[in-house]
Amino acid sequence: MTAAPPLRVGLIGYGLAGSVFHAPLIAAAEGLALDTVVTSNPERQAQAKAEFPEVRTVAGPDELFDRADDLDLVVIASPNKTHVPLATTALKAGLPVVVDKPVAGTAAEARELAALAEERGLLLSVFQNRRWDNDFLTLRRLLADGELGDPWRFESRFERWRPQPKGGWRESGDPAEIGGLLYDLGSHVVDQALVLFGPATEVYAESVIRRAGAETDDDTFIAVTHASGVRSHLYASATAAQLGPRFRVLGSKAGYVKYGLDPQEAALREGERPGPGWGAEPESLYGTVGAGESPVTGGGRTVPTLPGDYPAYYAAVAAALRGEGPNPVTALEAAAALDVLEAARRSARDKVTVTL
Numbered sequence: 001m002t003a004a005p006p007l008r009v010g011l012i013g014y015g016l017a018g019s020v021f022h023a024p025l026i027a028a029a030e031g032l033a034l035d036t037v038v039t040s041n042p043e044r045q046a047q048a049k050a051e052f053p054e055v056r057t058v059a060g061p062d063e064l065f066d067r068a069d070d071l072d073l074v075v076i077a078s079p080n081k082t083h084v085p086l087a088t089t090a091l092k093a094g095l096p097v098v099v100d101k102p103v104a105g106t107a108a109e110a111r112e113l114a115a116l117a118e119e120r121g122l123l124l125s126v127f128q129n130r131r132w133d134n135d136f137l138t139l140r141r142l143l144a145d146g147e148l149g150d151p152w153r154f155e156s157r158f159e160r161w162r163p164q165p166k167g168g169w170r171e172s173g174d175p176a177e178i179g180g181l182l183y184d185l186g187s188h189v190v191d192q193a194l195v196l197f198g199p200a201t202e203v204y205a206e207s208v209i210r211r212a213g214a215e216t217d218d219d220t221f222i223a224v225t226h227a228s229g230v231r232s233h234l235y236a237s238a239t240a241a242q243l244g245p246r247f248r249v250l251g252s253k254a255g256y257v258k259y260g261l262d263p264q265e266a267a268l269r270e271g272e273r274p275g276p277g278w279g280a281e282p283e284s285l286y287g288t289v290g291a292g293e294s295p296v297t298g299g300g301r302t303v304p305t306l307p308g309d310y311p312a313y314y315a316a317v318a319a320a321l322r323g324e325g326p327n328p329v330t331a332l333e334a335a336a337a338l339d340v341l342e343a344a345r346r347s348a349r350d351k352v353t354v355t356l
Contacts, residue, residue, distance in 0.1 A: 006033035007321055010064045010071045010095075012086060013078035014039040014048055017100050020268050021129065021310070022077045027052060028274040029314035031322070035071060038064050038078075061086060068093040073123075073321065076100060080178035084109050087124070091116050096123035096321060101187040103331055105178045107338035114331035123320055125327050126334040127313065130188045131195060133262035134279055134308035135246055135287065141306060142249075142256055143196065147289055149253030154193060154232040156247055158185040159240035165214045172215060180216035182207055182341055185236035190222065190337045190344075197230040199336065204353045205344035210239040222344045247287070257295050258287030262308045279308030 009026050011018055014037050026034045036056050037048040045057040058064055064074070074090040075098045076083055084104050090097045097117070103126045104110040117124035130136060142148055165171050172179045182205075194200065202225040207217040219239045224232040235244070247258045263281050283304070290300020312328075319325035343354040 004031070004322070006031055007072035007318060008033055008035040008070065009073045009075060010036040010038065010067075011075045011077060012038040012061050012064065012082075013076065013100075014041070014044040015077070017127075018075075018077035019044070019047065019051075020265070022075050022098075022100070022127070023048070023052065024268055024273055025310055025314050026075065028311050029318055031318040032073070032314060036064055036067070061089070065089060065093050065095075068095055071095060073098065073317070075127075077127075080105070080183065084113065087113055088116065091120055091122055091124065094120065094122070096125075098125045098127055098317060099331075100127045101191070101334065102178065102183050102338060102341070103334045104338065105183075107335040107342060110331050110335035110338055114335065117331065123317070123327055124331045125317055125320070126329045126331060128188070128191050128329045128334070129310050129313055130192060130262070131329070132309045132312050133264070134281055134305045135258045135260075135262060136192055137306045137309065138258070138287065138303065139247060139249060139256060140196065142289065142303070147254060148249060148251030148256060151197065151230050151249060151251045153250045154197060154230060154247075155235075155245070155249070156189045156192060156232065157235040157237075157240075157244045158189055158246075159235060159237045159243045161241055161243070162218075162238040163211060165211055165218075171218075180207075180218075180220075181236040181238060182217050182220050182222075182345060186220060186222065186234070186341055186344070187337060189234040189236060190224070190340045191334070193224055193226075193232040193234060194333070194337055194340070197226040197232065198228045199226065200224045200340050200343075200356055201227050202353055202355055203340055203343035203347055205347040207344065207348035217348075220344075220348075222340070224340060254289050254291045254300075256287055256289050256303070257300075258305070259295075260285040264308045264310050268310075274311045277307075278311070281305050281308075 040059045074095045204223040207220040210219045219237045222234040249256045286302045288300040293299025316328035
């Protein structure tokens with residue numbers, strides 16, 4: 001039986017998201033082929049050609065859409081403010097789409113995109129790669145196996161120590177840019193909480209600017225009450241001089257504490273590519289499960305961390321495009337997370353708890 005030809009992918013954007021995450025993961029996915037990279041930056045064009053010699057480069061998305069019939073998927077990894085217009089154009093050109101998070105600036109826009117994709121019968125998927133983080137996969141297994149009993153409280157931290165702003169659109173104070181940590185790291189921690197514990201019913205948030213010269217939020221806390229009864233406390237910060245646990249999950253039988261970030265982003269940044277041993281971390285970073293103890297004072301048992309698996313996302317996208325599996329992350333799921341992010345922004349601004 002002859003194998004089906006690979007699906008040809010056009011990638012818009014070759015900054016951090018495009019070059020570090022999407023291009024390597026697309027290239028590593030069986031059944032996908034990176035065909036075209038869109039970037040107007042000559043240095044990034046040269047970088048793309050050096051890393052993927054067979055790829056063609058074009059300066060703007062119009063050149064890509066002019067070749068829509070030659071492509072099977074468009075991946076949008078350009079700045080946040082371009083996500084909705086580019087995704088709309090791609091869908092209207094008859095192309096399935098993957099959009100980096102956040103898919104849109106508002107939940108309403110995300111739902112409009114979802115409706116357009118549904119109308120056209122096209123895949124619209126959102127790149128929420130941290131559903132495939134090592135610690136998240138491990139926690140899902142612990143919860144599914146009942147190791148913690150009934151979950152009561154979920155603490156999730158995505159913290160960094162960056163006392164000096166780096167600039168760029170991600171730190172712009174212009175609302176049109178959709179910058180700031182609330183929509184950047186907040187997109188990850190909120191999505192993970194909703195996947196684990198279901199829909200949110202109430203949101204309270206504190207979002208502040210700490211650093212001199214910063215234009216948008218760099219230290220944010222979100223408290224989410226889930227319909228399931230679980231309370232999630234979510235932290236996203238660029239100003240954490242001492243990093244807390246990535247996860248601290250408390251249940252009726254036991255708790256799980258895990259420090260350290262999934263290693264896949266750092267590996268991709270260093271030029272490593274998926275292969276044997278991908279996503280594994282050293283035993284020294286394994287989390288612990290126990291009751292009545294602290295990881296510092298001893299007690300509890302060490303839980304081996306499952307390997308992280310970012311390649312699973314694009315494998316699932318390829319399967320969905322061939323009609324062999326579901327969309328791994330739908331735009332409606334992303335819209336539910338945006339409901340929480342919008343409520344958090346309102347809560348922080350007006351100093352109120354928002355009911356969804």
